[in-house]
Amino acid sequence: MPEITKTPGNNEGVQFDFKTLFINVAKKEIADHQEYYNGKRHIKVKLCADGAKYSRGCNFCLFSFSILRDGVVNLSSSNIHVIAAIRAKEDYESLADEFRDIFAAINFYLDDPAITINGNTYTLEFFLCADYKLLLLIMGLKAASAEYSCLWCTVHKDDRYNMTLTHCPRSLSDLKGNGDFSNIHKPLLNLDLDHIIPDELHLMLRVTDRLITALIQTAKSYDQHQHRLERIRRAYKVLDGERIKNLIAAIRECGVYFNIYEDDESGKVEWPSLLGPDKLKLLKNLPDKLVGCQPPEMVPLTQNLWKDFDLIYSIVTSRMPTRHHQLRESTKKWINDYLDLGKEFKYGDFYYPDKVTPYMHLLCAHLSDFIDKYDNVKQFSCQGVEKKNDVAKVLYHRKSDGDKEEEEKGDGKTVGKKKMRR
Numbered sequence: 091m092p093e094i095t096k097t098p099g100n101n102e103g104v105q106f107d108f109k110t111l112f113i114n115v116a117k118k119e120i121a122d123h124q125e126y127y128n129g130k131r132h133i134k135v136k137l138c139a140d141g142a143k144y145s146r147g148c149n150f151c152l153f154s155f156s157i158l159r160d161g162v163v164n165l166s167s168s169n170i171h172v173i174a175a176i177r178a179k180e181d182y183e184s185l186a187d188e189f190r191d192i193f194a195a196i197n198f199y200l201d202d203p204a205i206t207i208n209g210n211t212y213t214l215e216f217f218l219c220a221d222y223k224l225l226l227l228i229m230g231l232k233a234a235s236a237e238y239s240c241l242w243c244t245v246h247k248d249d250r251y252n253m254t255l256t257h258c259p260r261s262l263s264d265l266k267g268n269g270d271f272s273n274i275h276k277p278l279l280n281l282d283l284d285h286i287i288p289d290e291l292h293l294m295l296r297v298t299d300r301l302i303t304a305l306i307q308t309a310k311s312y313d314q315h316q317h318r319l320e321r322i323r324r325a326y327k328v329l330d331g332e333r334i335k336n337l338i339a340a341i342r343e344c345g346v347y348f349n350i351y352e353d354d355e356s357g358k359v360e361w362p363s364l365l366g367p368d369k370l371k372l373l374k375n376l377p378d379k380l381v382g383c384q385p386p387e388m389v390p391l392t393q394n395l396w397k398d399f400d401l402i403y404s405i406v407t408s409r410m411p412t413r414h415h416q417l418r419e420s421t422k423k424w425i426n427d428y429l430d431l432g433k434e435f436k437y438g439d440f441y442y443p444d445k446v447t448p449y450m451h452l453l454c455a456h457l458s459d460f461i462d463k464y465d466n467v468k469q470f471s472c473q474g475v476e477k478k479n480d481v482a483k484v485l486y487h488r489k490s491d492g493d494k495e496e497e498e499k500g501d502g503k504t505v506g507k508k509k510m511r512r
């Protein structure tokens with residue numbers, strides 16, 4: 091194992107020397123899979139960045155790599171080698187400072203992509219996988235809300251919904267950090283954009299966020315509309331509505347704890363954010379329970395929208411997506427169906443062109459290209475890295491609870507109270 095050192099910036103962080111760690115891992119990989127590497131002098135390296143909030147005001151980011159073999163999808167966390175962990179804000183400057191040594195080592199390999207192990211020379215091919223926010227940061231683009239937030243093309247945000255447009259692709263050489271098309275910094279990695287792959291898990295999480303928001307806002311809007319028709323005089327509370335109540339019940343019937351709250355002062359409607367497994371439960375089970383939760387005339391189209399996204403996501407996450415040629419057409423149809431709900435029914439404003447997000451554009455405009463090129467995108471999933479982050483989170487809390495206990499012992503007054511809580 092190479093030694094651990096502090097990352098070079100002013101934040102807290104630790105790192106391994108990337109080259110030493112990588113060569114150690116590559117030697118073992120070749121020794122463990124001799125047959126594969128006898129026929130192939132080529133090593134594919136998946137770089138993963140994953141940020142997570144460990145507590146309020148405490149953000150960590152792990153940078154890791156794993157080695158990919160053709161035809162194998164191994165997302166186990168034991169296959170993932172953490173290069174560095176930092177406690178810092180997720181912004182360009184922090185990533186540039188803290189991962190400076192690692193980016194320099196990877197850029198060195200990107201310039202001269204070969205290593206020699208036991209007298210054999212292997213070419214190297216790097217991929218970068220992360221959620222959209224981190225991909226934009228690492229490649230020097232503004233946030234996802236910017237005018238030109240697609241990493242792979244220069245579509246304007248007002249045209250993101252338009253499935254008839256041919257999008258003008260970007261390339262690494264376009265990213266000069268001069269402000270053109272929302273590109274405000276130089277990329278931290280000199281990686282071709284067809285080697286930068288969005289994470290399928292984050293795609294599902296963010297698209298289902300949009301679908302759930304649309305259900306809630308439509309139900310609320312319809313309930314308000316009904317109340318107006320009935321000329322009910324009393325002060326109207328949005329969550330009294332029948333559709334909203336039915337929707338909460340339907341989501342709970344799917345085995346997901348859920349509630350919708352209304353802020354007394356602002357009247358803003360809020361609900362807890364759901365984790366991946368809960369969202370998958372809703373994708374499978376909620377569509378059939380939507381009767382009574384939406385305006386009656388919108389139910390069939392809304393059910394289809396959810397079911398079609400579930401089908402699309404099953405193709406996206408398949409290890410051998412046999413129907414990938416259909417993906418481009420079915421995702422385009424899906425966006426158009428989404429917009430049709432806004433054109434035909436005027437409850438709420440969530441099925442409108444300006445509500446088509448960068449993830450939805452990516453799903454429809456680019457994802458099938460990645461599947462065509464690399465057979466599947468499941469191999470690039472950040473799932474295993476998320477598990478590493480979960481383990482790190484547990485260690486962090488154990489350590490910070492331990493530290494608090496030590497402090498309290500020193501204080502002598504709060505020990506009893508603390509132990510009770512634990």
Ligand SMILES: [Zn+2]
Pocket residue numbers: 240241242243244245257451452455456
């Ligand atoms: Zn695009």
